[in-house]
Amino acid sequence: MNKDKKDSDNGLLLVYTGNGKGKTTAALGMCVRAVGYDWNVCIIQFVKGSWKYGELKGIKRLEPNVELFTVGEGFVGIVDDKKEFAEHQRAAAEGIDFAKDKITSGKYNLVILDELNVAYDLKLIDKDQVLQLVDAKSTEQHLVITGRGAPEFLIEKADLVTEMKEIKHPYQAGILAQKGIDW
Amino acid sequence: MNKDKKDSDNGLLLVYTGNGKGKTTAALGMCVRAVGYDWNVCIIQFVKGSWKYGELKGIKRLEPNVELFTVGEGFVGIVDDKKEFAEHQRAAAEGIDFAKDKITSGKYNLVILDELNVAYDLKLIDKDQVLQLVDAKSTEQHLVITGRGAPEFLIEKADLVTEMKEIKHPYQAGILAQKGIDW
Numbered sequence: 449m450n451k452d453k454k455d456s457d458n459g460l461l462l463v464y465t466g467n468g469k470g471k472t473t474a475a476l477g478m479c480v481r482a483v484g485y486d487w488n489v490c491i492i493q494f495v496k497g498s499w500k501y502g503e504l505k506g507i508k509r510l511e512p513n514v515e516l517f518t519v520g521e522g523f524v525g526i527v528d529d530k531k532e533f534a535e536h537q538r539a540a541a542e543g544i545d546f547a548k549d550k551i552t553s554g555k556y557n558l559v560i561l562d563e564l565n566v567a568y569d570l571k572l573i574d575k576d577q578v579l580q581l582v583d584a585k586s587t588e589q590h591l592v593i594t595g596r597g598a599p600e601f602l603i604e605k606a607d608l609v610t611e612m613k614e615i616k617h618p619y620q621a622g623i624l625a626q627k628g629i630d631w
Numbered sequence: 632m633n634k635d636k637k638d639s640d641n642g643l644l645l646v647y648t649g650n651g652k653g654k655t656t657a658a659l660g661m662c663v664r665a666v667g668y669d670w671n672v673c674i675i676q677f678v679k680g681s682w683k684y685g686e687l688k689g690i691k692r693l694e695p696n697v698e699l700f701t702v703g704e705g706f707v708g709i710v711d712d713k714k715e716f717a718e719h720q721r722a723a724a725e726g727i728d729f730a731k732d733k734i735t736s737g738k739y740n741l742v743i744l745d746e747l748n749v750a751y752d753l754k755l756i757d758k759d760q761v762l763q764l765v766d767a768k769s770t771e772q773h774l775v776i777t778g779r780g781a782p783e784f785l786i787e788k789a790d791l792v793t794e795m796k797e798i799k800h801p802y803q804a805g806i807l808a809q810k811g812i813d814w
Contacts, residue, residue: 458807458809460806460812462812463798464653466796468793469793470660470793470795473657474653474657476659477653477655477658477659477660478656480660480663480686480689480693481659481685481686481689481811482685482689483688483689484684484685484687484690484691485684485689485810487811501668502664502668503667504667505667505668506666506667507667509692510663510689510692557811558811590812603798606799607799607801608800608801609799610651610795610797611796612653612793612794612795613649613796614793615646615786615793615794616789616791616792618790621790623790624641626641626773627668628661628664628668628670628740629664
């Protein structure tokens, strides 16, 4: 962790939730701000395949400060998902251990657990596993958790919660997912 | 505009509004995605001083694709603001002209009008001026407008609107604004 560049001992737990667009995008934006302070950032994606070409390539511009890791085995229950549920859970449990190691490594000023709420909502991980990660955070470290359906116990623990609420979405007008916007 | 890198003719009008954190941050995150596609991005800040050290320094990592400009004269009506309202309006009108030039320059795949809603809300600009910018957008160009209090006519025109709704904020617990989070 770049302690020289921090001046806060109030590391926050932030949650971006809700059904609207902008949750992961805001987490990406936090990375831009963080590298401005020469912070080290670790992003852990809990849903494989949730990030597409644009994000994956763009985030490279923020290396080496920002590191991106993927854990888990992709969306459960969608078409073509032939994996057993238990296999998804095993992968998610490994992801939790991996994330805990990263959070406690002392290297990162900011850790982003992308789509962790979704993994919880899909019952790939349980409350205890979420709390293990939250409790692993040091006092000076910022932890960001994204994904729709943030559980109440997480909202209670968090310092800052924003609900990204969908007011209007292009699919309502029959417009398909857009390059640069959705992926 | 980098036309080789686009594959969409459905440029969208996106609005990030609401009282919660994450609006400008999500716009910043869109810049990361955009540079991943080698797009050119123009950010125009309508409230001087709304971006702080972290953002300003971090965004440099996305140069030369992303360019940032500031128009207007800062927040109106806050302490130490000794400027006349008419002066603010003049500066905002110049900002509108500047933004229109940028939008129609043919250079940018994505234009972000940061805090434009606030300028409208403060009556520094009027509905016609907002619509001039919206109507200047080409069909393949994405335009993002941020700021709390998006007017209804803008929401009606937009393809995608997310309300960033404050569920919980650190100041509720007496925690002051945080480096890397608020600035």
